[in-house]
Amino acid sequence: MTTTQSPAWSAELLPDLTTPLARLVLAIGDDELISGHRAQHWTGVAPSLEQDMAFSTIAQDEVNHADTWYSLLVDREAEDARLRIDSLGLGRLPEQYRHAVLCERPPGDFVWTLARHWAYDHADVVRLGALADSSHDDVAGLATKLLREERYHLLHADQWFDRLTGMDRGRAEFGAALRDVLPQALWLFEPIEGEDEIVAEGLLPTASTDLRERWLEGVEAALRGADLAEVLPSQLRPTYDEPGGRRGVHSEDFTLDVWPEMTALHRAHPGAQW
Amino acid sequence: MSTLAIDLDAVRNAAGSVADPELPVVTLGMLGMVHDVKVEDGRVVIELLPTFSGCPATDIMGLDVRAAVGDQVEGIGEIGIRWLFQPVWSTDRITAEGHDQLRSFGIAPPTGGGPVSTLERPNHARSLPVAGAGAPTDRDPDAPPTADVRCPYCDSQDATEDSPFGPTPCRAAWYCQSCSQPFERFKPL
Numbered sequence: 001m002t003t004t005q006s007p008a009w010s011a012e013l014l015p016d017l018t019t020p021l022a023r024l025v026l027a028i029g030d031d032e033l034i035s036g037h038r039a040q041h042w043t044g045v046a047p048s049l050e051q052d053m054a055f056s057t058i059a060q061d062e063v064n065h066a067d068t069w070y071s072l073l074v075d076r077e078a079e080d081a082r083l084r085i086d087s088l089g090l091g092r093l094p095e096q097y098r099h100a101v102l103c104e105r106p107p108g109d110f111v112w113t114l115a116r117h118w119a120y121d122h123a124d125v126v127r128l129g130a131l132a133d134s135s136h137d138d139v140a141g142l143a144t145k146l147l148r149e150e151r152y153h154l155l156h157a158d159q160w161f162d163r164l165t166g167m168d169r170g171r172a173e174f175g176a177a178l179r180d181v182l183p184q185a186l187w188l189f190e191p192i193e194g195e196d197e198i199v200a201e202g203l204l205p206t207a208s209t210d211l212r213e214r215w216l217e218g219v220e221a222a223l224r225g226a227d228l229a230e231v232l233p234s235q236l237r238p239t240y241d242e243p244g245g246r247r248g249v250h251s252e253d254f255t256l257d258v259w260p261e262m263t264a265l266h267r268a269h270p271g272a273q274w
Numbered sequence: 275m276s277t278l279a280i281d282l283d284a285v286r287n288a289a290g291s292v293a294d295p296e297l298p299v300v301t302l303g304m305l306g307m308v309h310d311v312k313v314e315d316g317r318v319v320i321e322l323l324p325t326f327s328g329c330p331a332t333d334i335m336g337l338d339v340r341a342a343v344g345d346q347v348e349g350i351g352e353i354g355i356r357w358l359f360q361p362v363w364s365t366d367r368i369t370a371e372g373h374d375q376l377r378s379f380g381i382a383p384p385t386g387g388g389p390v391s392t393l394e395r396p397n398h399a400r401s402l403p404v405a406g407a408g409a410p411t412d413r414d415p416d417a418p419p420t421a422d423v424r425c426p427y428c429d430s431q432d433a434t435e436d437s438p439f440g441p442t443p444c445r446a447a448w449y450c451q452s453c454s455q456p457f458e459r460f461k462p463l
Contacts, residue, residue: 050437053447057439061328064443068327077356082333141359148364148463149327152438 009270010091013084015073017096020198021136022073027192027246028127029069030099033089035120036062037258041107051110058117058153065146072138083271090266094255095248098192102184104245104254108177114164115177118157119185119219125150126215135202165226175231182219183233186212190238190246212237279349280318285311288346289320292338295331296442299375302335306367309358317352318343323363326463328443332357365463376460377426382433382448384462385422425450426457433457 006014016022040059046052070088074081102120107113128150131143164170189212198204206214216236223229243249265272289311290303302308302322309321320339324332336355343353365384368376373383425433430452438461440447445458 050439050447053437053439053441057328057443060330061326061443064328064330068324077354138359141362145359145362146327149443152461155438 006096007091007093007267009267010087013080013087014091015084015088017092020194020201020203021139023098023192023194024139024198024203025069025072026098028131029066029088030097031103031120031124031188032062032069033066034097034099034103034254034258036060036064036066037262038103038105038107039113039117042110042113047110054156055113058156061149061153065149068142068146072142082273086266086273090263091270094250094259097250097254097259098246098248100184100188100190100245101249101251101254102181102188102245104250104258105184106253106257111164111170111173112177112180114157114160115174115181116185117153118161119178119181120188121150121153121157122218123185123188123211123215125154126211126218130206130211131204133205135205139203161222161226165228171226171228175228178223178228178231179233182231183235186233186236186238187240187244187246188212189215190240190244192246209237280313281347282311282313282318284347285318285320285343285350288343289322289339291346292335292342295334295338296329297376297379297381299379300368300372302339304369304372304375306369306372307335307363309361314354317354318347318350319354319356321356321358323361323367324357324359325363326443326461363463365460368460380426380457381445382423382426382457382459384460423448423459425453425455427455428453435459 005011006017017026036059039055039062042052042055043059044052046055066089067085070085071081073088074084078084102116105116108116125147128143128147132140132147134140134143161174164174189208191208192198192204195204195208199207220229220232223232286308287303290301290308292302294300294302294305305325307323307325309323311318311320313319320343322336322339336357340353340355344350368384373385376383422431423433423435424431425448428450430450432451433448434451436447436449436456438446440458444461444463446461447456448459449456
């Protein structure tokens with residue numbers, strides 16, 4: 001369970017981060033926030049104008065999806081709601097973030113980005129599909145809505161999957177990227193801290209490891225269909241004995257790269273508002 | 275303050291008349307964003323449904339509704355703005371007038387099916403039917419995305435999608451082969 005002290009500049013603005021709802025929201029919201037930050041890398045430098053718009057829009061979508069998830073933890077009608085939501089996104093120490101390490105990895109080349117995009121968005125849609133049946137009304141409503149928005153991301157990812165696997169050079173490079181991405185993508189399903197309680201309350205109706213099976217079913221079928229099954233990792237079901245991102249253990253790609261840049265303004269000017 | 279003095283229809287009309295800051299030809303009413311207006315503990319609460327989550331205009335819309343209701347409704351006191359996640363907003367809530375206005379602005383309205391045919395909708399999707407009369411309700415969310423998209427300039431169906439991602443989260447980039455005009459499409463959601 002989280003024992004880390006929140007930073008002094010935001011401690012008074014942060015809600016209790018240890019409630020079942022907070023633990024669930026941080027896992028999902030942080031995945032989206034950090035994915036959005038990495039997607040925005042392509043703004044201005046993507047291989048084509050269409051892909052520039054695609055990843056710029058995906059970045060904008062994911063950061064705002066995170067914002068919306070965080071809003072479930074604050075009084076949205078309060079005058080300082082914006083400040084409190086921003087504090088959740090930007091006012092935590094690196095070890096208080098709960099996203100999977102895959103999300104914090106640098107964008108790599110465009111093929112690597114597309115491999116992560118494909119693996120992540122399939123996982124996100126599986127998770128949202130389960131959350132649409134959450135016992136928490138706002139979680140269920142939000143998941144239902146975001147599922148419709150994410151369909152545009154998934155369509156984009158699947159179109160690139162078909163395009164790349166349909167050509168020799170694309171298959172080779174995309175396959176190599178997937179070999180790197182897929183073992184890390186399995187950690188999107190590392191159980192959330194205290195997940196038994198979150199599942200028992202129906203907040204998350206399906207356990208993370210069961211969501212992993214649903215994800216694997218789709219991913220394996222797509223790869224077999226593309227005759228690329230050899231890129232699947234030999235170990236498809238990690239035991240998650242060592243703590244990963246869901247328990248606050250991150251790589252330097254986050255602690256020395258994403259986090260310092262993402263939070264620089266917030267740390268320099270606590271309480272700053274746009 | 276007497277709560278009985280507040281005309282809730284006037285509140286709803288004032289909120290519904292607010293223009294979308296990014297698409298000023300359509301109002302929040304036409305977008306189907308005003309869910310309910312009510313009096314709670316002596317203050318008026320306006321319940322709004324957010325559209326696309328990535329829309330940066332959302333916060334501005336709340337401020338504009340507060341200002342419009344404050345200006346237009348007599349005897350109004352404290353105003354609360356409440357954004358709801360239930361019921362879930364969808365483009366099915368955009369009225370027929372909203373569709374006409376979008377078209378006049380060079381944007382194809384969100385007819386003709388959702389983005390991906392391979393994904394099932396959650397079986398308990400909580401969209402409500404559209405409140406206004408005459409609104410389009412016959413959209414098949416699982417139909418192919420290219421169905422029934424017409425160029426807003428020449429009404430031709432000979433149009434192709436350039437990119438499902440356009441200048442804002444709610445719009446895709448399209449091109450009309452018939453009149454050689456690029457146009458935008460409001461994405462079905």
